[in-house]
Each structure stands twice: as structure tokens, then as C-alpha cells.
Amino acid sequence: MTGVDVVRGETYLLRGVDWAVEADQRWVVLGPNGAGKTTLLALASAHMHPTRGEVRLLGETLGAVDVFELRPRIGITSAALAQRIPTAEKTGDIVVSAGYAVVGRWREQYDVHDLTRAGILMEQWGVAAFANRPFGTLSEGERKRVQIARALMPDPELLLLDEPGAGLDLGGREDLVTRLSDLARYHYAPAQVLVTHHVEEIPQGYDHALLLRAGEVVAAGPADDVLTDDALSETFGVKLALTRTDGRFTARRAS
Numbered sequence: 001m002t003g004v005d006v007v008r009g010e011t012y013l014l015r016g017v018d019w020a021v022e023a024d025q026r027w028v029v030l031g032p033n034g035a036g037k038t039t040l041l042a043l044a045s046a047h048m049h050p051t052r053g054e055v056r057l058l059g060e061t062l063g064a065v066d067v068f069e070l071r072p073r074i075g076i077t078s079a080a081l082a083q084r085i086p087t088a089e090k091t092g093d094i095v096v097s098a099g100y101a102v103v104g105r106w107r108e109q110y111d112v113h114d115l116t117r118a119g120i121l122m123e124q125w126g127v128a129a130f131a132n133r134p135f136g137t138l139s140e141g142e143r144k145r146v147q148i149a150r151a152l153m154p155d156p157e158l159l160l161l162d163e164p165g166a167g168l169d170l171g172g173r174e175d176l177v178t179r180l181s182d183l184a185r186y187h188y189a190p191a192q193v194l195v196t197h198h199v200e201e202i203p204q205g206y207d208h209a210l211l212l213r214a215g216e217v218v219a220a221g222p223a224d225d226v227l228t229d230d231a232l233s234e235t236f237g238v239k240l241a242l243t244r245t246d247g248r249f250t251a252r253r254a255s
């Protein structure tokens with residue numbers, strides 16, 4: 001993104017955003033409520049155009065490309081998308097149908113490669129046992145993992161995760177963070193961008209960070225440089241102390 005503004009009426013949702021994500025990078029985007037994180041992902045998933053500036057995605061420029069060709073190359077999970085999944089749909093069908101950009105099984109016959117890939121992904125994300133269960137009967141943590149398996153199904157070049165840890169209990173969060181760490185370290189995995197409010201949800205292996213406040217970038221770059229007490233305090237508007245242990249973070253109000 002170069003010089004990106006997103007303006008609605010008098011309001012700047014994003015202002016002057018410059019940001020580059022390389023194919024082998026894993027980024028966390030942190031910021032308080034209303035900072036513009038979801039807007040940033042809407043641009044990054046080709047679901048929104050900037051008011052000003054340029055967004056280039058996977059070698060294409062938004063505005064000069066058919067977004068319906070671009071979107072299948074990008075996997076995304078978010079609460080808004082999850083709400084659109086019919087609760088009666090079978091979990092296995094939700095995953096396998098992603099390759100066809102529909103939710104739920106719409107063909108009687110799927111390609112054997114698709115069925116195999118869906119099976120492997122469901123094993124990897126710990127949801128294979130629920131393949132025949134309706135989505136609506138799954139716990140929040142299980143639903144989150146199904147969504148990620150679905151997002152990975154078309155082998156995307158970019159994976160966008162909007163608050164994947166929201167609503168999970170401590171065990172569920174740790175399970176998810178461990179699985180995301182494994183994915184982050186996997187050499188052939190897509191570029192990854194994870195949005196969160198909580199530094200505790202940053203998986204090990206996420207090597208870059210972008211801090212957003214009121215639509216503007218506070219800091220962006222290697223996580224070691226960006227995730228500091230001062231930058232985090234400025235981002236969240238409260239004096240914070242950050243602790244890092246074994247590649248995981250915790251934050252608390254500074255005394």
C-alpha cells in the first residue's frame with residue numbers, strides 16, 4: 001500500500017498508510033477498537049478500494065484488475081464471514097467447498113484432490129472428527145479452526161486472519177496460537193497477516209508488526225523493533241509494559 005487513504009464523509013478510516021508485506025513474512029496488526037484494522041484487511045483482501053493512494057496485491061493493482069480473479073488467491077477469516085456460514089451446513093462441506101468459492105456443498109461430486117486436501121487440512125487443524133457435524137454445533141474454538149482450514153483450502157498466496165483468537169477460552173487460544181505458530185514456520189505457507197487487540201495472541205514466528213491508531217500507522221517493521229513499551233503505549237493510549245518470553249508477549253499497565 002502506498003499513500004493509502006480511506007475516507008467516508010469527513011472521516012478518515014485510514015490516512016497515509018504505506019505498508020509492504022513480502023511473501024515470506026508473517027505480520028501482526030495491532031491497534032485499539034476503531035483503529036482501522038478491519039478496513040486495512042478489506043483493502044488487503046480486495047473487498048474495498050482506497051479513496052486515494054495505491055494498493056498492489058500479488059502483483060496486481062486494485063482498480064486495474066478483476067477482483068473476482070484476485071480474491072480466490074487470498075484466504076481470509078473474520079467474524080463477519082463466519083456469521084454468513086449457515087449453521088446447518090456440514091463442517092466437511094464448508095471446508096471442501098472453499099475451492100469453489102461457495103459455502104457448503106453444491107456439487108454431488110468433488111475432485112478427489114479437493115477431498116484429500118480438505119481431509120488433510122481438517123486433520124491439521126484438529127477438526128476432522130467433526131466432518132459430519134453441522135457447523136452450528138461446534139464450539140467457538142472449533143469454528144475458528146474450521147474457518148482457517150477453509151481459508152487454506154484453495155492454497156492461497158496470502159492469508160488474512162481478523163481476530164482469530166476473539167471469544168476463545170485460554171485453552172482454545174493457546175491451541176490456536178500453537179497451530180498458527182506451526183503454520184508461520186512452515187516454509188511453503190502463504191504470507192500471513194493476523195489482526196488482534198492482544199499481544200498474548202501473537203504466535204511465535206510472527207516476525208513483523210504494524211501498529212495502527214486512529215487510521216494512521218504508528219510503527220511498522222520487524223517485530224523486535226516495533227513491539228516496544230513506548231510504541232505500544234502510544235498505540236493504545238495507555239502506559240504499557242511489554243514482556244517477551246520465548247517469543248510470546250504479555251502486556252500490562254505500567255506502574
Ligand SMILES: Nc1ncnc2c1ncn2[C@@H]1O[C@H](COP(=O)(O)OP(=O)(O)OP(=O)(O)O)[C@@H](O)[C@H]1O
Binds near residue numbers: 031032035037038
Ligand atoms: N462507512 C463508514 N463511515 C464512517 N465511519 C466508518 C465507516 N466504516 C467504518 N467507520 C469507522 O472507521 C473506524 C475504523 O473501523 P474499523 O472497523 O476498520 O476498525 P477496527 O480497528 O477493525 O476496529 P475493531 O477493533 O473494533 O474491530 C471506526 O471508527 C468505524 O466506526
